[in-house]
Amino acid sequence: xxxxxxxxxxxxxxxxxxxxxxxxxxxxxxxxxxxxxxxxxxxxxxxxxxxxxxxxxxxxxxxxxxxxxxxxxxxxxxxxxxxxxxxxxxxxxxxxxxxxxxxxxxxxxxxxxxxxxxxxxxxxxxxxxxxxxxxxxxxxxxxxxxxxxxxxxxxxxxxxxxxxxxxxxxxxxxxxxxxxxxxxxxxxxxxxxxxxxxxxxxxxxxxxxxxxxxxxxxxxxxxxxxxxxxxxxxxxxxxxxxxxxxxxxxxxxxxxxxxxxxxxxxxxxxxxxxxxxxxxxxxxxxxxxxxxxxxxxxxxxxxxxxxxxxxxxxxxxxxxxxxxxxxxxxxxxxxxxxxxxxxxxxxxxxxxxxxxxxxxxxxxxxxxxxxxxxxxxxxxxxxxxxxxxxxxxxxxxxxxxxxxxxxxxxxxxxxxxxxxxxxxxxxxxxxxxxxxxxxxxxxxxxxxxxxxxxxxxxxxxxxxxxxxxxxxxxxxxxxxxxxxxxxxxxxxxxxxxxxxxxxxxxxxxxxxxxxxxxxxxxxxxxxxxxxxxxxxxxxxxxxxxxxxxxxxxxxxxxxxxxxxxxxxxxxxxxxxxxxxxxxx
Numbered sequence: 413x414x415x416x417x418x419x420x421x422x423x424x425x426x427x428x429x430x431x432x433x434x435x436x437x438x439x440x441x442x443x444x445x446x447x448x449x450x451x452x453x454x455x456x457x458x459x460x461x462x463x464x465x466x467x468x469x470x471x472x473x474x475x476x477x478x479x480x481x482x483x484x485x486x487x488x489x490x491x492x493x494x495x496x497x498x499x500x501x502x503x504x505x506x507x508x509x510x511x512x513x514x515x516x517x518x519x520x521x522x523x524x525x526x527x528x529x530x531x532x533x534x535x536x537x538x539x540x541x542x543x544x545x546x547x548x549x550x551x552x553x554x555x556x557x558x559x560x561x562x563x564x565x566x567x568x569x570x571x572x573x574x575x576x577x578x579x580x581x582x583x584x585x586x587x588x589x590x591x592x593x594x595x596x597x598x599x600x601x602x603x604x605x606x607x608x609x610x611x612x613x614x615x616x617x618x619x620x621x622x623x624x625x626x627x628x629x630x631x632x633x634x635x636x637x638x639x640x641x642x643x644x645x646x647x648x649x650x651x652x653x654x655x656x657x658x659x660x661x662x663x664x665x666x667x668x669x670x671x672x673x674x675x676x677x678x679x680x681x682x683x684x685x686x687x688x689x690x691x692x693x694x695x696x697x698x699x700x701x702x703x704x705x706x707x708x709x710x711x712x713x714x715x716x717x718x719x720x721x722x723x724x725x726x727x728x729x730x731x732x733x734x735x736x737x738x739x740x741x742x743x744x745x746x747x748x749x750x751x752x753x754x755x756x757x758x759x760x761x762x763x764x765x766x767x768x769x770x771x772x773x774x775x776x777x778x779x780x781x782x783x784x785x786x787x788x789x790x791x792x793x794x795x796x797x798x799x800x801x802x803x804x805x806x807x808x809x810x811x812x813x814x815x816x817x818x819x820x821x822x823x824x825x826x827x828x829x830x831x832x833x834x835x836x837x838x839x840x841x842x843x844x845x846x847x848x849x850x851x852x853x854x855x856x857x858x859x860x861x862x863x864x865x866x867x868x869x870x871x872x873x874x875x876x877x878x879x880x881x882x883x884x885x886x887x888x889x890x891x892x893x894x895x896x897x898x899x900x901x902x903x904x905x906x907x908x909x910x911x912x913x914x915x916x917x918x919x920x921x922x923x924x925x926x927x928x929x930x931x932x933x934x935x936x937x938x939x940x941x942x943x944x945x946x947x948x949x950x951x952x953x954x955x956x957x958x959x960x961x962x963x964x965x966x967x968x969x970x971x972x973x974x975x976x977x978x979x980x981x982x983x984x985x986x987x988x989x990x991x992x993x994x995x996x
């Protein structure tokens with residue numbers, strides 16, 4: 413017996429397998445293959461399978477190193493206990509030339525994975541079937557795959573599941589629940605509302621430290637079985653089983669608020685953690701968890717505006733989908749010229765002359781139909797589309813006024829008012845936009861009035877002061893729109909270069925019958941007179957109202973009594989008709 417065979421005769425796994433003369437004959441045949449077998453870099457062996465039992469006839473050094481104790485008892489990855497004999501027997505009984513599989517076993521350094529192949533070397537005879545077995549170590553590849561998967565499913569900063577990992581964690585939780593169990597679950601979204609300020613003021617490292625601290629605190633507030641994930645830059649989510657419905661969810665929210673109540677120390681500062689929380693409840697354990705998470709995110713958006721916990725209610729996701737559709741269609745409309753300007757007349761109350769027009773954006777979408785400005789302007793503000801929309805309105809309004817001049821053959825005694833969004837004021841180079849609009853159209857700056865709300869000034873007073881000073885240097889006028897509905901900061905009126913106040917329609921439309929509104933309008937007019945500011949009243953719907961305002965000293969008005977917003981041509985015709993009437 414050769415040395416190789418002797419090594420196996422002492423092994424309990426193969427004791428006696430080479431005892432017969434037939435086996436020795438097979439071993440002799442296998443020995444002739446020793447040259448090429450030892451040349452193989454992977455673990456390889458020639459096996460004989462006869463009477464339902466395998467035996468090793470020849471093996472290379474890599475095989476002996478990989479399988480020092482034989483090949484039985486290996487665990488096939490994903491298949492539980494691996495029956496080596498049965499696997500070979502099935503191959504021999506079939507017509508297949510080879511079989512490929514992966515086995516897993518416990519090694520000294522952890523799990524090891526081997527990609528194995530068994531192939532026929534010759535046909536069956538009384539001596540059995542000769543088979544070639546090879547094994548390639550795939551452990552490093554599987555470890556790399558596992559690490560990559562962990563990176564794909566987890567947040568690198570907090571080690572919490574990310575959005576994708578959150579979904580898989582939820583699926584695992586629900587998979588372990590019996591279909592007969594009753595109850596429901598909740599998704600709770602938590603948005604750190606002041607996170608961007610920390611990043612801007614203290615830097616990205618401080619922002620990362622805040623996220624890590626918040627993650628630790630939120631984790632400490634969890635119950636057993638709850639799942640916490642970081643699903644966005646400053647957004648976390650909790651998945652929780654509920655036995656008592658809403659009361660359980662409210663208890664979890666309270667634990668979250670308690671965990672975040674104390675300030676976080678960053679560098680030498682104490683930072684108060686402010687968050688918006690939205691919650692969505694499933695109807696049963698069979699509900700789609702992904703839908704519930706989306707509902708919680710929709711609720712947290714509302715919570716950011718309301719400043720309190722919001723529970724998802726039916727229709728919010730539909731509204732969110734509508735807003736997303738509006739944003740997509742609006743982006744396309746701005747890019748392809750799908751918007752139009754309408755012009756509402758501004759009328760001098762004493763003489764009845766049209767002094768100018770306010771330019772108002774209008775949108776009639778081929779798919780959505782006519783979309784109200786009260787619907788698409790907030791979407792533009794939220795998405796940032798207000799910047800290109802505002803630029804388009806500025807350029808288009810100035811060009812329209814220049815076109816009317818050319819049609820009339822002279823410079824008209826008209827001005828144009830254009831609204832300036834607080835978002836555009838903070839993000840855009842407004843003075844440059846206005847300068848270009850004036851230069852491209854050739855109209856004088858004194859004919860352009862920029863309308864802005866009090867919130868645009870309050871948001872960043874220093875920048876507002878710089879922007880307004882630059883606009884005044886272009887000879888443009890500044891109007892404070894919706895005066896009286898916001899902060900009504902009198903200091904702003906005194907320190908900023910405001911030329912005109914516009915009284916909101918909520919005070920004007922019913923002032924004849926409402927003594928309080930009448931008093932407010934009279935007070936605003938008196939204040940404006942003291943500060944040498946002109947006043948425009950919005951929402952004039954009757955001649956009686958126009959007369960009352962004129963007697964109180966109001967300079968200019970607009971409203972449906974005079975005209976609704978008109979198309980470019982109709983607005984020009986409206987001015988020309990009133991101009992001809994007043995010049996006769």
